[in-house]
Amino acid sequence: MISLSSIPSHSPSVVYRRINDEYLLIPLTGNIADMDSLYRLTETGAFIWELIDGERAISDITSKIAEEFDVEPDVAEKDALEFFREIQEFLHFREL
Amino acid sequence: MTVDLVIAGRRIRLCSREGVSLLPDERFMAFTVPDSPLNDLIMSSLPGISPDADPGFIDAGLPLSPLEPDLYVEVDPGTGEIPASAVKVFDARLMEEVPGGVINTGEPFWEICSGEDVTYARVFLKEPERTALLVMPHGAKRWLIFAGGDAKPSASPERNMYRKGCEHDGDSTMTVNPLPYPLDGLLLYFLFSQGxxxxxxxxxxxxxxxxxxxxxxxxxxxxxxxxxxxxxxxxxxxxxxxxxxxxxxxxxxxxxxxxxxxxxxxxxxxxxxxxxxxxxxxxxxxxxxxxxxxxxxxxxxxxxxxxxxxxxxxxxxxxxxxxxxxxxxxxxxxTIRDYLLLRATTDKDLAAGAVLSMLYEGRSVTVTAGGYSMWPAIRPGDAVVIDPIGTRLPETGEIVALKRDGGYVIHRVTGVTASRNATLIRTQGDGVTREDEPSDAGMIAGVVGSVVRSGRQRQLCPRHLPRWINRLTAALAGWVSRIMT
CATH class of the missing domain: 3.90.228.20 (Phosphoenolpyruvate Carboxykinase; domain 3)
Structure with missing residues (x-):
């Protein structure tokens, strides 16, 4: 279960590449001829992706999102959790 | 014996020990090049690609081939083994085309195994049933192919157009296909991928x-x-x-x-x-x-x-x-070829001329709208499909492509006046205040049937909003667009 205390890190089975302000996530499993398996992170997603370092908890990342994008902390928390759930196949999570 | 292939500008040298002739499939024939540097120098001096050649017509082949092979491949007629410690990382099954699609037969086709500093590609061949193996030590320019034990005695060596430097007679020479399908595709994939x-x-x-x-x-x-x-x-x-x-x-x-x-x-x-x-x-x-x-x-x-x-x-x-x-x-x-050639041209007069001539030939043309004169029915960036009108007259309310100043404009028909001497077509843009000069029927090049916007095709309705609303929205849209850009 992903929660604010979860600490995400990039999965070793994903290759990612920054292209302008976006990131392209390429899974190292499955069939990438299926476009649906590739994932594009737009500018906000790219900002979060770069904060994922295996040390910060989602709550730390959420604070930075609220600060950077000038949004209310509860909105940032909700959006961040939704984001992490959506891209969880590209991440590993651990709890403190 | 050696056989040099140049494929996509990369030279691959296939080598075999004495007494083993290499005979790749016929499809490799035109990709086979001489392996002697002297030959290459002679070939390089032939007219190849001149500096002012059309860049669309760069021919690969002999004059471009590098002297030094990018890859050496030793071909052994025997059957190779994959060490037990190697891990299978990819398994491809034989797919068969059937009416309406492709099915997985479940039969093994090829597989990739990863060992310590070596990648192995094994293919499963038929007639006779056997396996061939490609061994690729990481970082090495010399790979190894075990062709799978299908070597045949060369009954008539002169048939072997690849044969070179082999002193053996027909009875003691074995012939091997070094690149049986699909091993060739795997070798090329790994060679190109690492490059x-x-x-x-x-x-x-x-x-x-x-x-x-x-x-x-x-x-x-x-x-x-x-x-x-x-x-x-x-x-x-x-x-x-x-x-x-x-x-x-x-x-x-x-x-x-x-x-x-x-x-x-x-x-x-x-x-x-x-x-x-x-x-x-x-x-x-x-x-x-x-x-x-x-x-x-x-x-x-x-x-x-x-x-x-x-x-x-x-x-x-x-x-x-x-x-x-x-x-x-x-x-x-x-029409797709015409469309692509048309949009590739940067000469607007030429493009307009091409549109008109295609319409007169009875073919539909798709053009990209650039202005606001037909807002909101047609918006900048819309793909506008113009159909030929043939010999009929346009009807009031239809949108037409009208020849003008060597090009064409797309406006709506506001009236058709037929007299004994001529038929005059009155037209106006939905988003402009002034009516066009009346046109002779011969000036109508085509009729707009639909537009494609955001990937969706929309049929155009002959009815339209009161003109003053169109003018206002067109002015606003143009203004917003200028601000945004």
Whole structure:
């Protein structure tokens, strides 16, 4: 279960590449001829992706999102959790 | 014995021990080159590519071949073994085409195993049933092929057009096919992949001096495109699979030996089209991560290898930045070639002339709207499908393409006045205040039937809003557009 205390890190089975302000996530499993398996992170997603370092908890990342994008902390928390759930196949999570 | 192949500009030297003749399939014939440096020097002095040659017509082949092989492959007639410690990382089953699609037969076709610093590719062959093995030590320029024990005595050595430097007589010489299908494709994939090249499913053509690739999912129309351009007398680089290599002049597309009569062909790539069948010819540029994703989805790849996947993503990124990439819906007939040639021309008068002549030939044309004069029925960026009008007269309310000043405008018919001497057509843009000068019926080049906006085709309704509302919204839209840009 992903929660604010979860600490995400990039999965070793994903290759990612920054292209302008976006990131392209390429899974190292499955069939990438299926476009649906590739994932594009737009500018906000790219900002979060770069904060994922295996040390910060989602709550730390959420604070930075609220600060950077000038949004209310509860909105940032909700959006961040939704984001992490959506891209969880590209991440590993651990709890403190 | 040695056999040198140059494929997509990379030289592969196949070697065998004395007494073993190498006889690749016939499809490799035109890709086989002399291995002597002296021969290469002589060939290099022949007229090859002149500096002012049309960049769309770069032919690969002998004059371009590097002297030093990119890869040496030792071919052993025997059967190789994969060490038990190697791990199978990819398993491909034999797919069979059946009416309406492709089915997985479940039979083994080829597999990739990863050992310590070595990658193995094993293929399962028939007639006779056997396996062949490609051994690729990491970082080495010398690979090994075990051809699978299908060596045959060479009954008549003179038949062997590849035979070279072999002093044995026919009775003591064995003949081996060094690159049985699908081992050849795997060898090329690993060679090109480690060199940072791209292998892509697609058809490549050169038309009007421009190199284009049409790629897309299975059934999207790649072969159809090649057939259309081939039928029009254009040069087809290949209709199935291409190798893309970054060279000084840009990204070059090359064919590989697939069919019996293939010969080396290459061209500079200008535009890569991600195609699908549609009801109109419409293109939309894509860039950045979206373009890279679309390229990757159509590349030949084995994404179990992290390093290879990262290298391919980097190459696709470079490709997307260097050439134009667009989505393209197309109608599978000659109009798509006209559409692409038309939009490639930068000369507006020429383009307008081409539109008019196509309409007079009775063909529909798709053009991109550029202004606000027909707002909101037609908006800037809409793909406007103009159909030929033939001999009939337009009706009031219809939108027509009207010849004017060597080009054409697209306006709505506000009235048709027939007299004994002439028929005059009155027209006006929905979003402009003034009516056009009345036109003779002969000035009407075509009728607009539909527009494509955001990928959706919309039929145009002859009815329209009161003109003053159109004028106001057109003015506002134009103003907002100027602010935004």
């Amino acid at each position: 940072g090249d791209i292998m892509i499913h697609g058809s490549g053509v050169v038309s009007g001096g421009r190199g284009w690739i049409f790629t897309g999912r299975s059934g999207s129309g790649k072969t159809t495109m090649a057939r259309i351009f081939d039928g029009a007398g254009d040069r087809v680089i290949h209709d199935d699979r291409l190798v893309l290599r970054r060279e000084r002049s840009g990204w070059i597309m090359h064919n590989t030996p697939v069919y019996r009569n293939d010969e080396p062909r290459s061209a500079l790539l200008e535009h890569l089209w991600i195609i699908r069948h549609g009801t109109a010819n419409v293109s939309e540029p894509v860039s950045g991560a979206e373009a890279v994703a679309m390229i990757l989805a159509n590349c030949i790849q084995q994404n179990w290898n992290r390093e290879a996947a990262a290298r391919l993503a980097a190459a696709a990124d470079d490709l997307a930045a260097a050439v134009k990439v667009s989505r393209l819906s197309f109608v599978p007939d000659g």
